[in-house]
Amino acid sequence: MLKKINVSQITVGMYLKEFCGSWMEHPFWRSSFVITDPKDIESIFSSSIKEVWIDTSKGLDVPTGGSAISEAEADAQIDAELERAAEQTRDVAPVSxxxxxxxxxxxxxxxxxxxxxxxxxxxxxxxxxxxxxxxxxxxxxxxxxxxxxxxxxxxxxxxxxxxxxxxxxxxxxxxxxxxxxxxxxxxxxxxxxxxxxxxxxxxxxxxxxxxxxxxxxxxxxxxxxxxxxxxxxxxxxxxxxxxxxxxxxxxxxxxxxxxxxxxxxxxxxxxxxxxxxxxxxxxxxxxxxxxxxxxxxxxxxxxxxxxxxxxxxxxxxxxxxxxxxxGIYPIGSLVKLSSGYLAVVVEQTGKSLTMPLVKVFYSTQSELRITPRIVDLSLAGTNEKILSREDPSKWNFPDLKELWSGLLGS
Structure with missing residues (x-):
């Protein structure tokens, strides 16, 4: 029989049927297994998961017993919980x-x-x-x-x-x-x-x-x-x-x-x-x-x-x-523009495979970094175009990944 319990009640020997919550909230690839290692319990404690389903016919029950329901009833509840979680977290609206x-x-x-x-x-x-x-x-x-x-x-x-x-x-x-x-x-x-x-x-x-x-x-x-x-x-x-x-x-x-x-x-x-x-x-x-x-x-x-x-x-x-x-120039590509500036590709524009959105950050003429600025090469009136691909190893910019991702330590 299946039973929903608080994570504080989990012990070694229980058969864990399902986590209550999104898979993004727990550290396991699968959800149906017998808990044999105390470290697994520690991992659950350290996650944001508060409740789990256990199967008392395949593993230990909680010491105080408690109410259990049929597998069919539990499966229906689990499916409903997963559906609610999916509805709450699913978001596919286009963003940059x-x-x-x-x-x-x-x-x-x-x-x-x-x-x-x-x-x-x-x-x-x-x-x-x-x-x-x-x-x-x-x-x-x-x-x-x-x-x-x-x-x-x-x-x-x-x-x-x-x-x-x-x-x-x-x-x-x-x-x-x-x-x-x-x-x-x-x-x-x-x-x-x-x-x-x-x-x-x-x-x-x-x-x-x-x-x-x-x-x-x-x-x-x-x-x-x-x-x-x-x-x-x-x-x-x-x-x-x-x-x-x-x-x-x-x-x-x-x-x-x-x-x-x-x-x-x-x-x-x-x-x-x-x-x-x-x-x-x-x-x-x-x-x-x-x-x-x-x-x-x-x-x-x-x-x-x-x-x-x-x-x-x-x-x-x-x-x-x-x-x-x-894209011909995927995100992260280092390119030289017709003006002599170096830029890194930060986005595809959808208008042309050769005209992405780039972040300009270096002048090859003065050999100096400049204040980064975004340029959409696909816009009408933009005089800049990609002149060549550049090998990042020849330039050795230590923050190139940060420039295109905006993430520190990436």
Whole structure:
């Protein structure tokens, strides 16, 4: 029987059925599990969750007993609570990137914790419930709906230690944005997001010393890492609520249209649309992220290089839609303007892929910083235009991320 209790009543041995509140308020990937570690209770105490549902038929009851209700009645109450929470928190009204950055940063942090928990479950041999990914994907999808570039650009800012986890968050967000750009319906867009979030689950089965090696992999080590799509596929086969789209993207996101990819060497139409989408999103985040053995490429430079690989690596239609979803000069790109000023891209204007909103902050003529100012390159009468991409490593501006995000310590 199910019973709602205050978090102060939780003890080791209880079967926790559901948290009362949004997943953003608690630190766990899943909600149905037996509490075996006192640290889990401490984590619940430190969150804003005040009540939980327990199942007394699968774990300990509260010492004082109390009233319990049938599972059907409890499920109805839980569904109603989740629906109310969703109605209270769901907000998809379009906003500027500047307005979305702070909220997107919170979603990134919570999503990373959820993915870490998911990987830990997989490492312990526990079946992964893909249904638990839904709330994570909805939060990410809502952020993308409010502003396509904010969360995606923040998710690119990752350390070597959290690369694997934040990579999953970033690919999820880009899959959602790309699905919208391709005109996929809401159900398919949601499935694309879940597939993106879980596409690299197989890395949970990879040796940590190889996965986190701070240097270039040997041929033998690379052969091991190339086994992660198959490993993830097999992990998902033992899971619950796993859609065929998630299985497909997990297994085939390293396939290339010319047949040179892995693990199956599929080519052209043998690769599904979702897997082709996964391939583009996976590569972009990988090459723009800092890794132990190399610095990430500038977003605009990454787009240029990926365009050169389109014939052999990516599906042309999918890649073109990807560029439209992020821009030729994605948020965070460092550019030189025709006036000689340097600027960083802070927003896409929607009018032209080559005319984003930029923040001008440096004069190459005087070699001095200037008071930052926003310029909309798409406005009629604007004389400025982008002259070239610039390599941030050559200029070494320590506050470049702060300039485009407005977030301290980003």
């Amino acid at each position: 990137a500047a307005e979305e950055f702070e909220r997107a940063a919170r979603i990134c942090a919570q999503s990373k914790r959820a993915v870490i928990s998911m990987f830990e479950e997989a490492r312990m041999g526990n079946a992964v419930d893909a249904g638990n990914a839904m709330q994570v994907v909805e939060e990410i999808s809502d952020s993308v709906a409010r502003n396509p570039g904010a969360l995606i650009s923040l998710a690119r800012l990752k350390t070597a230690d959290d690369y694997t986890y934040m990579h999953s968050v970033a690919v999820c967000a880009m899959m959602v944005a790309l699905a919208k750009q391709l005109g996929l319906d809401e159900k398919q867009t949601r499935l694309a997001g879940i597939a993106g979030l879980m596409h690299d689950l197989g890395k949970a089965a990879m040796p940590n010393d190889v996965l986190n090696k701070p240097g270039k992999l040997t041929d033998g080590e690379f052969a091991i890492i190339k086994g992660h799509p198959q490993a993830g596929y097999e992990l998902l086969l033992t899971g619950t609520n796993v859609d065929p789209v998630t299985l497909d993207v997990c297994l085939h996101h390293h396939e290339k249209v010319d047949g040179s990819g892995y693990p199956k060497g599929l080519k052209g139409d043998q690769i599904s649309l979702m897997a082709k989408m996964g391939a583009v999103c996976d590569v972009y985040d990988a090459i723009t992220s800092n890794r132990p053995y190399k610095a990430g490429w500038d977003p605009a430079e990454s787009m240029r290089r990926m365009a050169e690989w389109t014939n052999g690596h990516f599906d042309a239609r999918v890649f073109q839609a990807f560029v439209k979803s992020l």
